[in-house]
Amino acid sequence: MADLDTKPRPGASRRDFLRGSGLAAASAVISGPARAALDEAAAEAREAQDAVPVLSGQVKITLKVNGQERHTTVEPRSTLLDTLRHRLDVTGPKRVCDRGSCGACTTLVDGAPVYSCTTLAVSCQGKTIETLESFDTGPEGVPHAFHQNDGLMCGYCTPGFVTACKALLDRNPHPTLEEVKQGLNGNICRCGTYVGVLKAALAAAKSMKGA
Amino acid sequence: MTMKAFEYASPSTLDLALKALAAPSSEALSGGTDLLCRMKDDVAAPERLVYLKDVKDLAGVKGSAAEGVTIGAGTLLASVVASEAVKASYPALWQTTLEVGTPQIRNMATVGGNLLQRPRCWYFRNGFGLLAMQEGKSLVRLGDNRYHSIFMTDGDALFTSPSSLAVPLIALGATATIVGPNGERTLPVEDLYRAPRTDKQRELTIEPGEILTKVTIPPAKGKNASYEIRAKQSHDWPIVLASVNLTLEGETVSAAKIMLYGVAPIPWRSAAAEQALIGKKLSVETAEDAGKAAVKNAQPLSMNQFKVSLTTTAVKRALLTAGGMKYWEA
Numbered sequence: 001m002a003d004l005d006t007k008p009r010p011g012a013s014r015r016d017f018l019r020g021s022g023l024a025a026a027s028a029v030i031s032g033p034a035r036a037a038l039d040e041a042a043a044e045a046r047e048a049q050d051a052v053p054v055l056s057g058q059v060k061i062t063l064k065v066n067g068q069e070r071h072t073t074v075e076p077r078s079t080l081l082d083t084l085r086h087r088l089d090v091t092g093p094k095r096v097c098d099r100g101s102c103g104a105c106t107t108l109v110d111g112a113p114v115y116s117c118t119t120l121a122v123s124c125q126g127k128t129i130e131t132l133e134s135f136d137t138g139p140e141g142v143p144h145a146f147h148q149n150d151g152l153m154c155g156y157c158t159p160g161f162v163t164a165c166k167a168l169l170d171r172n173p174h175p176t177l178e179e180v181k182q183g184l185n186g187n188i189c190r191c192g193t194y195v196g197v198l199k200a201a202l203a204a205a206k207s208m209k210g211a
Numbered sequence: 212m213t214m215k216a217f218e219y220a221s222p223s224t225l226d227l228a229l230k231a232l233a234a235p236s237s238e239a240l241s242g243g244t245d246l247l248c249r250m251k252d253d254v255a256a257p258e259r260l261v262y263l264k265d266v267k268d269l270a271g272v273k274g275s276a277a278e279g280v281t282i283g284a285g286t287l288l289a290s291v292v293a294s295e296a297v298k299a300s301y302p303a304l305w306q307t308t309l310e311v312g313t314p315q316i317r318n319m320a321t322v323g324g325n326l327l328q329r330p331r332c333w334y335f336r337n338g339f340g341l342l343a344m345q346e347g348k349s350l351v352r353l354g355d356n357r358y359h360s361i362f363m364t365d366g367d368a369l370f371t372s373p374s375s376l377a378v379p380l381i382a383l384g385a386t387a388t389i390v391g392p393n394g395e396r397t398l399p400v401e402d403l404y405r406a407p408r409t410d411k412q413r414e415l416t417i418e419p420g421e422i423l424t425k426v427t428i429p430p431a432k433g434k435n436a437s438y439e440i441r442a443k444q445s446h447d448w449p450i451v452l453a454s455v456n457l458t459l460e461g462e463t464v465s466a467a468k469i470m471l472y473g474v475a476p477i478p479w480r481s482a483a484a485e486q487a488l489i490g491k492k493l494s495v496e497t498a499e500d501a502g503k504a505a506v507k508n509a510q511p512l513s514m515n516q517f518k519v520s521l522t523t524t525a526v527k528r529a530l531l532t533a534g535g536m537k538y539w540e541a
Contacts, residue, residue, distance in 0.1 A: 052220045101249060118247050120247070182314070
């Protein structure tokens with residue numbers, strides 16, 4: 001919903017402060033307005049030769065995130081992860097390696113777990129995007145199983161593990177330990193709490209089927 | 212680092228994609244797992260990305276073992292793994308696809324993107340170019356070269372060819388189809404690659420503005436298998452991978468194609484290993500002999516002697532796997 005995007009927050013949060021200072025820094029390096037106008041004219045000339053729309057600069061997009069239509073403005077180079085975190089305040093997926101190597105940003109796009117740091121936001125329009133904010137936090141949910149089984153230490157990789165675990169159990173509700181290991185091997189925990197994570201995944205599978 | 216700004220087009224047909232790609236400094240984007248990371252590292256800075264995943268005709272696995280299988284370049288690796296036809300008849304390809312990256316990568320990355328990814332050489336990835344020459348000296352030879360080539364090392368290209376899928380596909384005799392402004396051409400998968408002679412040359416033969424549309428694997432006959440040696444169970448490229456495709460007459464090997472990954476700047480065909488095997492019965496001894504023959508002319512660099520023994524082992528185990536033998540019981 002559009003009103004969520006502009007919802008006022010009480011006081012200035014640390015996130016608002018960081019976002020504000022980032023904008024200030026960015027505007028300091030933007031080239032002159034004349035240059036920008038020239039670039040725009042060149043881009044338009046190129047677009048005229050194309051039969052498909054060519055997006056550049058600021059692009060208005062609509063993303064379906066956790067069941068809600070969210071409207072925002074991004075650049076073509078904005079990743080899904082940065083758009084979720086910085087534009088839509090969906091901060092469950094974490095930015096760690098930013099190179100599709102660690103799994104902390106794992107997000108479900110059309111039900112499949114992908115690395116949102118290596119996915120362009122503009123390419124996700126019309127797709128169903130789910131982050132762990134939408135998961136069941138009750139006793140049958142995956143987050144609860146991680147809590148109960150010590151599936152985290154510092155916790156920064158945990159959202160990625162929880163999301164990959166949910167995706168695995170959606171596809172395979174009765175995984176063996178080996179299948180859990182394969183399903184979660186796109187995520188890294190530098191604290192090394194893998195034993196707890198694997199226990200949590202098996203426990204979540206158990207409680208989901210009500211055993 | 213944030214990527215440099217670029218234009219973005221997401222055409223829905225191949226024709227529109229070719230038109231959009233005709234603009235200068237355009238690159239095709241598919242899974243993004245390689246290209247976007249190179250852009251973040253400022254090794255690539257295209258002015259336009261043409262997103263190919265909305266061209267639905269590019270994705271899908273068609274055919275059967277009897278008539279051969281065609282895999283669209285836009286097919287997700289996860290879809291290749293899910294294909295019963297690939298799993299049953301082309302285990303060399305299926306096993307290698309299953310071992311690419313991670314579940315998330317296989318949900319994003321495509322067959323075409325895997326075949327056309329750029330080398331993982333750390334000099335290239337840090338902006339020193341494919342040949343990594345400075346003041347006439349090779350940084351690879353001077354520096355850390357533990358993951359570089361052991362064949363063709365008398366040349367200047369010392370990186371290793373990065374596509375693990377190319378190796379089983381070439382062993383299986385697959386062809387690639389490329390569409391460009393001047394029409395369509397079909398070539399053996401091995402002809403997608405070359406060892407560059409200058410820093411200006413790419414290791415890929417596909418031209419700017421062209422799109423790889425599909426790979427076609429001929430009907431499956433004989434036995435094929437892959438064996439991969441890697442440092443980590445996931446998240447990584449193989450250090451060495453061997454793919455073998457054998458034709459048997461009775462128990463005798465009448466024809467063999469043995470391809471290696473991780474040893475040369477192109478997918479490396481080991482004619483020596485093939486010759487060591489042809490006309491013989493496949494056994495632990497002949498598999499080991501073929502593995503030894505494969506590295507007879509290897510010229511490792513200062514830090515990658517270990518790849519020579521890994522290659523011997525990979526060839527031996529791939530052959531035994533193809534023959535239905537368990538290498539750990541041998």
